[in-house]
Amino acid sequence: MNHRSVLPTFVVCFLGFVLITTPAYAYADPNTVGLLSQVLTPILVIVGASVTFLRQRIAALFSVLTRRLRRRVDA
Numbered sequence: 082m083n084h085r086s087v088l089p090t091f092v093v094c095f096l097g098f099v100l101i102t103t104p105a106y107a108y109a110d111p112n113t114v115g116l117l118s119q120v121l122t123p124i125l126v127i128v129g130a131s132v133t134f135l136r137q138r139i140a141a142l143f144s145v146l147t148r149r150l151r152r153r154v155d156a
Contacts, residue, residue, distance in 0.1 A: 132139065
């Protein structure tokens, strides 16, 4: 895939997701929302801290993957 086509594709998908709305006939109990926030907040903090501490290894992984993909495209 061309790098120039990735951004417009992402923008179109995002706008389609945001602009196409459907009514939600649902009720979220306040206790349920509180429980979800108590579970999701620590998970998000752990993920953020992990990405921060492993930033260099993640960058190296993506670097290796892009090199391999470029070799396949060039071959």
